[in-house]
Amino acid sequence: MTVINKLSWMIGGPQGSGINVSADVFAKACVRSGLRVFSNIEYHSNIMGRHSYFRVRVNERPIQSHVEPVDLLLALDRETLFGDVDAPYQTHRGHVHRLVDGGGIILDSELGVEVDEIGRDEVNIYAVPYADILREGVARSGADYNSKRHDIMRNMVSVAASFALVGMDMDQIVALLRERLGEHRQDLVELNGHVLASTADFMKDNYPDPFAVNINPIEVDKAPLYMRGADAVALGKVHAGCSIQTYYPIAPATEESVVLEKIKDDYPIIVIQAEDEIACINQAVGAAHAGARASTSTSGPGFALMIEGLGFAAITEAPGPVVCLYQRGGPSTGLPTRGGQTDLRLALQPGHGEFPHILVAPGDLAECFELTYNAFNYADSYHVPVVVLLDRCLAAGHWTIDDFDRKHLDVTFGPRYDSGKSREGDTYRRHLLTESGVSPRSIPGEPGGMFVTTSDEHTEFGKISEGIVNRLNQMDKRMGKLQVIADEVPEEMKWTLHGPADADLTVVAWGSTKGAIIDAMDTLKRRQNIVVNFLQIRMMRPFPSVAIGEILTECENVVVFEDNYSGQLRDLITQSTGIRIEKLVVKYDGRPFSQTEIEIGVHNAISEHAEKRLVLSHE
Amino acid sequence: MATAEIQLKPKDYASEVHPDWCPGCGDFGILNAVKQALAELAIEPHKVGIFSGIGCSGKIAHYLKTYGFHTLHGRVLPVASGAKLVNEELTVLAMGGDGDGYGIGAGYFVNTGRRNLDMTYMVFNNGVYGLTKGQASPTRQRGEKTKSMAAPEIQDNINPIGMAVSAGYTFIARGYAMDVKGLKELVVAAINHKGTSFIDVLQPCPVYNDIQTMEWFSGRDRPGRSPRVYKLTDDESFDPVVHDPLDAGEIVSKKQAALGKSYEWGDQIPIGLLYKIDLPTYEDRMRQRKGFEPGAEARSIIKDATPGQDIALTLEQYR
Numbered sequence: 032m033t034v035i036n037k038l039s040w041m042i043g044g045p046q047g048s049g050i051n052v053s054a055d056v057f058a059k060a061c062v063r064s065g066l067r068v069f070s071n072i073e074y075h076s077n078i079m080g081r082h083s084y085f086r087v088r089v090n091e092r093p094i095q096s097h098v099e100p101v102d103l104l105l106a107l108d109r110e111t112l113f114g115d116v117d118a119p120y121q122t123h124r125g126h127v128h129r130l131v132d133g134g135g136i137i138l139d140s141e142l143g144v145e146v147d148e149i150g151r152d153e154v155n156i157y158a159v160p161y162a163d164i165l166r167e168g169v170a171r172s173g174a175d176y177n178s179k180r181h182d183i184m185r186n187m188v189s190v191a192a193s194f195a196l197v198g199m200d201m202d203q204i205v206a207l208l209r210e211r212l213g214e215h216r217q218d219l220v221e222l223n224g225h226v227l228a229s230t231a232d233f234m235k236d237n238y239p240d241p242f243a244v245n246i247n248p249i250e251v252d253k254a255p256l257y258m259r260g261a262d263a264v265a266l267g268k269v270h271a272g273c274s275i276q277t278y279y280p281i282a283p284a285t286e287e288s289v290v291l292e293k294i295k296d297d298y299p300i301i302v303i304q305a306e307d308e309i310a311c312i313n314q315a316v317g318a319a320h321a322g323a324r325a326s327t328s329t330s331g332p333g334f335a336l337m338i339e340g341l342g343f344a345a346i347t348e349a350p351g352p353v354v355c356l357y358q359r360g361g362p363s364t365g366l367p368t369r370g371g372q373t374d375l376r377l378a379l380q381p382g383h384g385e386f387p388h389i390l391v392a393p394g395d396l397a398e399c400f401e402l403t404y405n406a407f408n409y410a411d412s413y414h415v416p417v418v419v420l421l422d423r424c425l426a427a428g429h430w431t432i433d434d435f436d437r438k439h440l441d442v443t444f445g446p447r448y449d450s451g452k453s454r455e456g457d458t459y460r461r462h463l464l465t466e467s468g469v470s471p472r473s474i475p476g477e478p479g480g481m482f483v484t485t486s487d488e489h490t491e492f493g494k495i496s497e498g499i500v501n502r503l504n505q506m507d508k509r510m511g512k513l514q515v516i517a518d519e520v521p522e523e524m525k526w527t528l529h530g531p532a533d534a535d536l537t538v539v540a541w542g543s544t545k546g547a548i549i550d551a552m553d554t555l556k557r558r559q560n561i562v563v564n565f566l567q568i569r570m571m572r573p574f575p576s577v578a579i580g581e582i583l584t585e586c587e588n589v590v591v592f593e594d595n596y597s598g599q600l601r602d603l604i605t606q607s608t609g610i611r612i613e614k615l616v617v618k619y620d621g622r623p624f625s626q627t628e629i630e631i632g633v634h635n636a637i638s639e640h641a642e643k644r645l646v647l648s649h650e
Numbered sequence: 651m652a653t654a655e656i657q658l659k660p661k662d663y664a665s666e667v668h669p670d671w672c673p674g675c676g677d678f679g680i681l682n683a684v685k686q687a688l689a690e691l692a693i694e695p696h697k698v699g700i701f702s703g704i705g706c707s708g709k710i711a712h713y714l715k716t717y718g719f720h721t722l723h724g725r726v727l728p729v730a731s732g733a734k735l736v737n738e739e740l741t742v743l744a745m746g747g748d749g750d751g752y753g754i755g756a757g758y759f760v761n762t763g764r765r766n767l768d769m770t771y772m773v774f775n776n777g778v779y780g781l782t783k784g785q786a787s788p789t790r791q792r793g794e795k796t797k798s799m800a801a802p803e804i805q806d807n808i809n810p811i812g813m814a815v816s817a818g819y820t821f822i823a824r825g826y827a828m829d830v831k832g833l834k835e836l837v838v839a840a841i842n843h844k845g846t847s848f849i850d851v852l853q854p855c856p857v858y859n860d861i862q863t864m865e866w867f868s869g870r871d872r873p874g875r876s877p878r879v880y881k882l883t884d885d886e887s888f889d890p891v892v893h894d895p896l897d898a899g900e901i902v903s904k905k906q907a908a909l910g911k912s913y914e915w916g917d918q919i920p921i922g923l924l925y926k927i928d929l930p931t932y933e934d935r936m937r938q939r940k941g942f943e944p945g946a947e948a949r950s951i952i953k954d955a956t957p958g959q960d961i962a963l964t965l966e967q968y969r
Contacts, residue, residue: 062969256968266961274955275736294964296940299954301735306761310728313721317732320719321699321740322952325732343722407957434965442957475717475733475740476950478696483665483711483718486704494667494712495720 044107049186065249095546168226260425267403312340345386351410369621370423394545450479530564676827676853703746724754763817784858811912827853882922
């Protein structure tokens, strides 16, 4: 029986072999066909040669994660099949074992792979002579074949073969290439068109039987948006009126700044590449004081350098900046291109001394957009730095979404200083003690609003003071903002209990694991009638202790899922509510949770002899 | 920038806070020169942003009645740069000590030179870390031992002027804190210059620097009592200005001349303008990329960025 519109597709090969464009073309064609897509890439910290792979999962229902089983595998090299068996120490065993029964492998017949080597009788092997097809396609276009010029299109043969198997239209690839390459490279589009046609003919002649999965386009008014979390964050910043983004290149945060670099001339925004992350944070603090909605983005190693600047922002009560922290596998350089939720503890206390800040963690596209947008409102309303905690999975994973709901978004600012007739500035107190702890601000350049502020402890006027009463007052003023923020930010922004109030199991998690958990909840309910609900925590500071404590008190069986070693959210919950959650599922291999792994974790948690700390890994 | 009707005096830039610098400190001369320069240029106090680092010099932000930001040790240039980027209409002066700028902040000193934002950076160079009680700063020469150092300096000194020349600063000068009039003129020229201006200001630290004292600079310690500092304007053969910014040969020869002067030390110490070239500022280049007409009036980007601004066109590209 053919499965319709439900596919787990994967392409693997050496870096530099066109994995990205292949997956992008396939995914985008599915999106244009009215389908929902989740995709993500795994790659080494390397430019060319090391193994990378891209997963594309397609469905008619909204999906937000990958699954371990693969229906169709496109192998551009032997390593994709069998792993790096010739390496002095093997790092992976390839992807053949992930294929479902009835699935398929598309490979270059020149690789000389024997059926026995693969050892999966129930898997279809589609050996395709990439070079011959390329030659034929090039000949059809009327050009002379030149391996240096044309071998780069090998990946397109592979993608086209997969299109043919699942019944997709080659014209979609041509249309997408036309958009990507632009008007001045139409010769290349035509050349590709001939190669695609040759591939289609080959597949029709040699593999006419239908594949296990078929993709049937669905009529939709408008194709959904298809983008990464990093794109959503960048767009959230622009929509919020952010006028400066500072950055220093670092995986996986750079993706967001590259997006902003590309669109910066269409909007009133400055994007500046600084000399290091210390410069980034301090430029952003200076800009925030000078009147901008200011932001910077980095990863763990860069954030470690920024903490000095965050304390400076907080003691001078700058309106921001917004700092996006894309976590990766640490410590130190760690796993530069892999992921993890390893920096929650760091982001909760980003600096020496005690100061207020806001910490939020989005879990999907819509939240990446909205929480980033709101971060600027928080910064302007409370004059504190705001950290948006993201990770590699959100940075590089692609999701589909119809649109970003923007009508309900408001704009909030803290109080502004009105100098009235005074042009002297003698009476203005930038750090005035107020009930909310937020002092009316002026913007440099405004007459009458002159102030000085300092990283030293200071008086209401911003003058250095080591006086005891003043110190107590200013500390109380600053730290008191946390309670004001806790009171004013709506509860629905801080956390969500997804699913029914009563469930067999309550999953507690944060950030990018959301997609896999939501997908697993749905499948577990439909297939096995296991009812799971999911407490997603989005605001980590100030922490919604009362609400979370009340919910957890009501839950009988609770498990925390985290992409780290120690269960950092679990510790935060204990510290804030006094409740210790005993069951924990962790992963610290640098790879994101799949839906499949969430299901494994749930099964463990509801079993009688549940492991208290279950460690999962992608192997 | 200057408005004819406004009459401003140096005291109009004085805050009510009394400086707690030591008697005889060179910082007083710098403070006076800055106030005089701002008054001469008639820039209204609220249109000035003073950014300072950490150390004795950093306190200057509290002694001036302008917008003032007393920042972090070594980070004054990034903070000032961020403010200038978004609030172009502000006259930005960044200030800090030699340890602040050439030690912990050396990376920012170098990279700020690459951008040519329209602002001024003054380094209060007294050869010591004063506020931490007299340790050697990066300008301290190997073998020298001031009175609070436990042993003679074992490292070599850096050459701030040479660093500025190679980093790309478009206005490079050296002042002397006890020559307030001369320093005031340099500050006026630095603020008027379109681009990043750098002034290395030599100054005595009467408490911790017992080598480069006021007497030493003025030559009263040596026979003939001729001053060690001399004005570059007195050297008629030296022309620091690049007259044709498109002439690569002239640029190299003027930079070489400035570098040569920067190594004069000891018996003859030049002060004054060492190098100047007119090049497009960062703001000019940025505006050009955004499609503004060349020579468009400075306009702060914070006036155009609007919360809630439309992003629909960009969104459609993701479908």
